[in-house]
Amino acid sequence: METVNKRNSGAELSDILLGEKGSFLSGNSLCTVQYKAYLDIISCRTSKMGSHTLACDSCGHTKTSYNSCRNRHCPKCQYIKQQVWVEKLRCRLLPVRYFHVVFTVPDFLRPLFYANQRFCYKLLFEASSAAVKRAALNPAFLGVESGCLAVLHTWGQSLSYHPHIHMLVPAGGLDTDGAEWIGAHKKFFVPVKALSAIYRGVFMEKLVRALEENLLRIPEKQAKQFAGPRSLKQEAYAKFWHIYIKKTFKGANQVVSYLGRYTHRVAISNSRVQWADGKTVCFRWKDYRDNRNKTMSLSCHEFTRRFMQHILPSGFYKIRYYGIMASANSRTKMETCFSSLKRTRYISFYQGLTTYEILEEVLGPDSFLCPCCKKGKMMFGIPSPKEKDP
Template identity: 40%
Template sequence: MPPSHLEVADVFRMHGAAWRAANADHISLDQLKVMSAIERCRTAVLGGHVARCEDCAHEHIAYNSCRNRHCPKCQAGAAKAWLAAREAELLPVRYFHLVFTLPKPVADIARHNKREIYNLLMRSSADTVIRIAADPKHLGARAGITSVLHTWGSAMTHHPHVHMIVPGGGLSADGTGWIACRRNFFLSVRVLSRLYRRLFLDGLARLHKAGKLHFFGDHARLADRAAFDAFLRPLRKIDWVVYAKEPFAGPRAVLAYLSRYTHRVAISNSRLIRMDGRSVTFRVKDYRVNGPGRHTTMTLKTGEFIRRFLIHVLPKGQHRIRHYGFFGNGNRAANIARIKELLGAETSDQGHARDDNIDASDASDALARVLALPCPCCGGRLVIVETMAPERRPRAPPGTARAAA
């Protein structure tokens, strides 16, 4: 199978049924739904439509996508729409990139406690930044945060961590001024690490006391309170990895970064190289190596590839992108408008470009009938002329006579 055409869906379609049968007692309903969605994505099973080019009359068949957030093929459109909304919220300041990770012992117990520990990871990391930024000894301002949860490493191993994008400054306590941080320094990583460790471990202890954590296999003994306290003790003494990357080169670079990270899944189709009856080979990046050896390949048995992909399926309703501080959803628009006013930045007039003589609903209906991709023959607009219902058998390509009609 050519590398450029290999997809995660191909792996699932070829080996998914056998893997599900062999692992029936170890796969969750959420994981089963993800496998099914990816297998059916952009196939005749989901239905589709026929579009005709306005210029050359070429007809194009397009099948519907599954829109599952774990599907490698469905994230580009979602990311594009999300980024369009974020572009209007960009502030004319320097942005910083922080990363909060978990020690391996905690990451191990997160496998069976995803909802509780992932939520705690995002809350405690955000609380850390907000508290330190509000301290007059550091910044003395209310920060704004966009957090993105990732649960994987390059080899699809379980590695929960949070990527955080933070504007370089914040609102003053009374909301009347903008307090900027130093040019290449936001907050002390050492101070952030220590508070983050304390907040997370305190939260973990509360979850255990409330009976919200579950333990299996080698970790079953941790259900006992004394054993869990002993488990936490050494974690209070080690350094927790929090690091800050180089500041972004302007607000536009933030959008470029977010377009790659916000809607990423465990592995993209572009990283797949080949598949045979027993294994899958894909590209990986070793972050411990600098230079040419950083990019290499890895081959996994097909069953292990599927297992690794599915351990990153999030619980239903788990939000992977969250906003805190002055980006919090409650007063988000008002806060951004106020900050732009303080910084002397222009605010966009969303209604300015619209022609009042055009009915908005009519324009929306017209756009809904146009495919996002151009005609493969001439680049013209593809307009939907026929809809195919789900579960319909694949139809043959349109004939010459019909195309000319």
């Protein structure tokens, strides 16, 4: 490892996965969603995805472009989704301060998480959100009904498997009568140790129940470790469950600015890849132990293996809302919060726009300017079929 001193050489994730396709797909057992993600990423914006034609509405000039794969794990296909989601969120957030909280799990639980991803990720969401809501409702701390926005990440900077929740919690909530907004103090409204204890208690209660009902697959190497609820509880309660209270956001605009570059991340972006030569990949990562950017070199096979760990189960939502911020409370409790704060709630600018109009707003009007006559607009034509595999 060394301190970063190189710029991106043009290598992309899709190039690395394509180079490893033969050996990796034949030598590893991938589930359906992993296999699909692998093929989507290497086929993105190639003839495999088919193409569409843009035609100038003035001079008739045409241009053919290959389609995107639209897979949520592809680093090329998140920008437009990200911009639209952020704009909708801007209208949804309360105009108050926000706390940034990170919930992690002890290392010994990671193999169990990977073997039972859908259940364990859901459990991580439920335990962390329940901890925040219970702590906020406790009269000894704040005594309000609060809520949160939670985002699941499964990776560390080195692409290691590290499931954790990033959570945004408004600094306050509705009083017990549900009629008035009560703001929190500048510091987080509950001590970190107290929040950690609640989180661990909720998590372990649900986990032990699932193990007793044989709902989980136990990794072979951990058969003895998870043999009985008592030994599992002893090990779990002997460890400190790390919760980090990070910087506080002063208002909704800061939150949106932060989330705009954070929520729709994939495990690694193309900009972090420094170079790849077909055998080795060198990528940039941040070492939080000394807070410095460094580079790491891995074999293409190991790099691919690490990346594929972070493909989420099919249909699993990695962004969720709880408490007063839940969708079910959008027209009730959230309206009360806006009214109590004496602020107007706006509608998303993109609501009602066509895909073409959204693209024009996000990418700019000149993005569809005809390169030939410099006057007309390049409009979508008839898509061509996808290329079939031989």
